[in-house]
Amino acid sequence: MNQLEKILRPTLAHIHPYNSGLGLDEVKSKYGVTEIAKLASNENPAGPAxxxxxxxxxxxxxxxxxxxxxxxxxxxxxxxxxxxxxxxxxxxxxxxxxxxxxxxxxxxxxxxxxxxxxxxxxxxxxxxxxxxxxxxxxxxxxxxxxxxxxxxxxxxxxxxxxxxxxxxxxxxxxxxxxxxxxxxxxxxxxxxxxxxxxxxxxxxxxxxxxxxxxxxxxxxxxxxxxxxxxxxxxxxxxxxxxxxxxxxxxxxxxxxxxxxxxxxxxxxxxxxxxxxGHMKSCTAETIRQRNLMAQELSSRGYRIAPSLGNFVFFDVKRPSMPVAEDLMKRGTIIKPWKQEGYDTFIRVSIGSEQENTKFLTDLDAILPPDHKPPVSV
Missing domain, CATH: 3.40.640.10 (Type I PLP-dependent aspartate aminotransferase-like (Major domain))
Incomplete structure (x- = not known):
């Protein structure tokens, strides 16, 4: 046991770093993209009142x-x-x-x-x-x-x-x-x-x-x-x-x-x-966009979970980390889920209509129709 192990709480060994993801500037710098759809942290794309x-x-x-x-x-x-x-x-x-x-x-x-x-x-x-x-x-x-x-x-x-x-x-x-x-x-x-x-x-x-x-x-x-x-x-x-x-x-x-x-x-x-009033109008639009997103993903054959949040959780039937990386290269940031048993799932936040369209376009580009998962029954 080294000196640091003697000082730290043993329970720290069971904690994983929180997956906060990359910021906008980091993604722009790393991948050389200018248009970003930030759909990883469940924020309100319209901002405050x-x-x-x-x-x-x-x-x-x-x-x-x-x-x-x-x-x-x-x-x-x-x-x-x-x-x-x-x-x-x-x-x-x-x-x-x-x-x-x-x-x-x-x-x-x-x-x-x-x-x-x-x-x-x-x-x-x-x-x-x-x-x-x-x-x-x-x-x-x-x-x-x-x-x-x-x-x-x-x-x-x-x-x-x-x-x-x-x-x-x-x-x-x-x-x-x-x-x-x-x-x-x-x-x-x-x-x-x-x-x-x-x-x-x-x-x-x-x-x-x-x-x-x-x-x-x-x-x-x-x-x-x-x-x-x-x-x-x-x-x-x-x-x-x-x-x-x-x-x-x-x-x-x-x-x-x-x-x-x-x-x-x-x-x-x-x-x-x-x-x-601003919050209420924003949530109404997000709910509308959430329903559209769920319909679009379902039509593509993805297995999605029912959602009352400002996000959709769906299964890409393959490790989600490489999918997230490929999306980030195109300027779309989503949250690949890392917890055991769900590491083929992605959580995508509901953004503006433009951001949501970009996400779907980028997803189609990296997972074209002949590579999409079958519809789960």
Missing amino acids: PQVLSGLKLASSDLFLYPDANSVKLATTLADYLDVASDNLIFGNGSEELISIICRSVVQPGDRVITLYPSFPLHEDYATLMGAKVERISLTDALETDLKALLEAVAKPAKMLIFANPMNPVGTWLNPQQLKKVIATKHPDTLLVLDEAYYEYAIEGDYVSGQACLMPGDQNWIILRTFSKAWGLAGLRVGFGICGSKQLRQALDLTRTPFNINAIAQMAATLALQND
Whole structure:
């Protein structure tokens, strides 16, 4: 054992680097392309509301001061918007930080943590880092949640149940009846962490937020959402959690770093909430484009998962990394999935109509008709 191995946490050996992909400038420089379709990170291609951009230009000169550690103005505005108590809201530098905060606050070595699979990797990684034993509930062959297996798992004691609804990277979801059954079956001592990062894209489907399904008196839950997706503020990093009680929020605050939401981010998120018409029109267009993308991929014979996110997950029936590399050479960036059992899948974000068309054109160029996978029955 070398000196570094003696210093580092042993659980780091089980963590893989997060696949954040290449930035626009890196792709342009590496492949010599000028037109880029960035469809890897589930961003809103239209960006934030114009009022947000105008407000940021007027940011005052008091940036030498620390930001409000409790994001009071943002919390008050968001509480009114969601009709929840502001004392139950916690903010993070993206919802990723909130997942880390929760795991640091709750998970101890040997704890059982349940999640869906394939997953947003940080749901597993932060729990693993704290020494948890992560139990995966894999999809069925139909690319749907295995509800029977999930119910059997959550009925037994566990420290935490964490999953996304809609599910990232797949896009599938638990409908209201299924989600209510999971919540009703969940062991009372288990903390439910429901990641609703794609909530705004799902509300037109057979979907409901976990808030509508919670059991009376149950305070062991937190619902995560973000301003990075539908609200168009990915670069400013604002995530938030709706906690089951003020006491839970206060406990999580003990491991939250002070001043974790910068002043510009707080201002932008507040302005976004005050001008939500832009977000709603953007999500409506994304849903329209998502349906078109699903139809196009299906018509080409690809096996796709049903999705209520701003992305589509589909199987190219061959290792997805070389496919992603070939697409990047043409200026299209997508997310090849790397988790075991799903490494032939690609997650493509829904971009602008122009970006989506470029993706399909580039995909056809590298996987021409005579090389496309057969339609799965």
